[in-house]
Amino acid sequence: MFDRPAPGVNPEAMRKELSELLSGMTAQAAPVSTGHAERIALDCYGIEAIAQRLTGERDENFQLRTPDGAMYVLKVANPLEERAFLELLTAALLHVEQVDPTLPCPHVHRDLAGRAQTEVHDEDGTVRSARMLTWVAGKPLRMAERSAEQRRHCGQLAARLSLALRDFSHPAAHRPILWNLCHLPKMQDLLQELPDFPRADLIAEFIAHFEADIVPRLATVRQQVTHNDLNDRNILVADNDDDRIAGIIDFGDTVHTPLIADVAIMMAEQICEPHEAEPVVAELLAGYESVTPLLKSELAILRELIVARIVMSAVIPSWHRHRNPTNTHYARVTRDFVSKRMLIAETLLATAERPA
Numbered sequence: 001m002f003d004r005p006a007p008g009v010n011p012e013a014m015r016k017e018l019s020e021l022l023s024g025m026t027a028q029a030a031p032v033s034t035g036h037a038e039r040i041a042l043d044c045y046g047i048e049a050i051a052q053r054l055t056g057e058r059d060e061n062f063q064l065r066t067p068d069g070a071m072y073v074l075k076v077a078n079p080l081e082e083r084a085f086l087e088l089l090t091a092a093l094l095h096v097e098q099v100d101p102t103l104p105c106p107h108v109h110r111d112l113a114g115r116a117q118t119e120v121h122d123e124d125g126t127v128r129s130a131r132m133l134t135w136v137a138g139k140p141l142r143m144a145e146r147s148a149e150q151r152r153h154c155g156q157l158a159a160r161l162s163l164a165l166r167d168f169s170h171p172a173a174h175r176p177i178l179w180n181l182c183h184l185p186k187m188q189d190l191l192q193e194l195p196d197f198p199r200a201d202l203i204a205e206f207i208a209h210f211e212a213d214i215v216p217r218l219a220t221v222r223q224q225v226t227h228n229d230l231n232d233r234n235i236l237v238a239d240n241d242d243d244r245i246a247g248i249i250d251f252g253d254t255v256h257t258p259l260i261a262d263v264a265i266m267m268a269e270q271i272c273e274p275h276e277a278e279p280v281v282a283e284l285l286a287g288y289e290s291v292t293p294l295l296k297s298e299l300a301i302l303r304e305l306i307v308a309r310i311v312m313s314a315v316i317p318s319w320h321r322h323r324n325p326t327n328t329h330y331a332r333v334t335r336d337f338v339s340k341r342m343l344i345a346e347t348l349l350a351t352a353e354r355p356a
Contacts, residue, residue, distance in 0.1 A: 030124045032076050037062040040120050041074055044111045045132050057330075059252065063135065071135035072109060079126050086129050088172035089251050090116045092165065092225060093133070100164040103157075104236075104247035106133035138236030138246030141270075148283045149243045151270065155287025157245045158230055158266050162259060163292055165225045173225045173256040178316060180228065181261040182218055184308040185211045190319040197318065198338040203311055206345070214304045218258050221298050226262035229253040231269040231313075260298035263288060264305035268313065271306075274340075274347045281306070281348075303352040307345040314338045 032040075037051040041064050049064035049072065058081060064072040077086055093108050094116065109132040111118040120130045144150070178186065188207050191197055227234075229250060238244040263285075271280045281302075288294070294302075314337070317330035 030122060030126070032060045032062075032122050032128075034062065036123055037064070037074055037076070040076070040130055041072070041132070044118050044120060044130065045072075045109065046112050047072065047132075057252065071137075073106065073133045073135055075131045075133065076120065076122070077129040077131075079122075079128050081129070082172070082175075083129060084172040085175055086117060086131070088170045088175070089254055090131060091170050092168060092251055092254050095168045096161070096164045099167075100160060103160055103164055104136060104245075105161070105251075106136055106249055108132075109134055136236060136247035136249050137239070139239055140233045141235040141237055142232035144237045144242040146270070146272075147243055148279075150237065150245070151280060151283040152287035152290075153243065153245045154235060154266065154270070155284040155289075156291050157235075157248065158227075158263065158284075159288040159291035161227060161248060162224070162262060165227075168225050169256075170225065173254065175255060177228075177253060177255050179253045179312065180255050180257050181264065181305055181308045181312070182215070182257060184312065185215070187311055187315045190315050194315070194318055194322060197315070198335045199342040202342055202346070203315070206307060206311065206349070210304060210308060214301055214308075217297070217301055218261075221301070222259045222295065223256060224259050225254060225256050226259060227251060227253070228255050228257060228262060228265065230262065230266035235266075258298075258305075260294065260302060261305055263294065263298075264302055265309045267302075268306045268309035271310075271344050274343045277344055277347045278351070300353045303348045307348050310341050310345050314341055 034051040034053055037053075037060075038049060041047045041049050041051070047064060047066060049066045049070075051062040051064055051074070054061035054063055054073070056075075058078050060076040060078075062074040062076075064074055066072075090108055093106060096103055096105055097107055108116050110116055111132070116131070118130050119127055122128055141154070177183075185207055188204060191200055191203065194200075197203075227248065229252070230248065234248060234250040235245060236247040236249065238246045267281050267284050270284065271277050285294075314333055318333045320330050321332060
């Protein structure tokens with residue numbers, strides 16, 4: 001399908017960069033109990049609530065429910081997480097709230113001292129950073145019936161979020177994060193730890209094409225801070241109306257990257273079958289561009305970026321489960337799942353634009 005280029009890179013530098021990218025994903029910390037989360041909520045925020053643990057790749061997350069039915073999310077960061085990264089996530093939410101107050105995203109709830117971020121101690125006495133956010137009502141998109149109208153609304157809300165973040169900047173937005181599509185070539189290193197991974201030959205072939213032909217073009221398209229994880233768990237629909245998008249949550253992967261990558265991630269996460277690929281792309285794109293247009297140069301690499309996300313969403317969870325077998329944040333990736341996802345990838349690559 002594609003010609004493999006000569007690597008021409010420094011292996012030692014690549015290993016160092018990969019280690020930096022992976023450090024935040026593999027760092028382990030003593031878990032915070034629900035009882036301790038309740039004490040943090042009361043002592044730091046004056047909120048008496050019952051805590052229920054939520055999943056999280058790096059943060060420890062808790063749903064808090066007060067006696068009068070109000071709900072919040074308490075996020076306790078890994079002690080090894082850099083403070084600047086956490087400040088980025090808070091600053092991004094505060095910026096969105098200011099620019100587009102009606103955008104249904106979590107709002108920052110300040111502590112008793114008026115701080116958007118506070119330091120707490122876990123049960124081991126380790127100092128950790130905590131943040132409180134408002135709860136966004138709705139059910140995950142993955143639990144909803146799919147429709148063209150829903151996808152159009154989804155594209156529109158994603159575009160509004162892109163516009164809200166367009167003028168936002170923060171030094172930590174340039175942080176290294178493995179889920180940034182620009183780092184797709186690093187998937188080859190992860191695959192080396194996963195023997196007998198399904199369709200590894202096709203993935204390696206695509207990675208070579210991406211590194212040679214797409215990475216140079218990424219530097220020429222619009223860049224900004226993006227959500228970077230518009231998957232079907234982070235997009236919510238209304239409880240009583242699957243066609244209405246109720247909110248966008250979990251800004252934990254926020255990063256400065258090509259704008260079109262954010263669009264590609266949203267699309268990759270909503271294509272469930274190979275025959276759905278083109279309709280899903282068209283409907284989400286129509287919704288997005290009804291709010292703000294994309295450039296021709298961005299659209300020209302859209303399908304390769306969708307495939308990049310498809311590859312990452314198969315390889316990274318597999319690698320993470322391999323490295324952390326007791327961590328169940330990611331569901332187990334089966335051979336059948338990978339095979340179907342790669343069929344979707346091949347369908348998209350068959351219609352991808354080729355340089356003249």
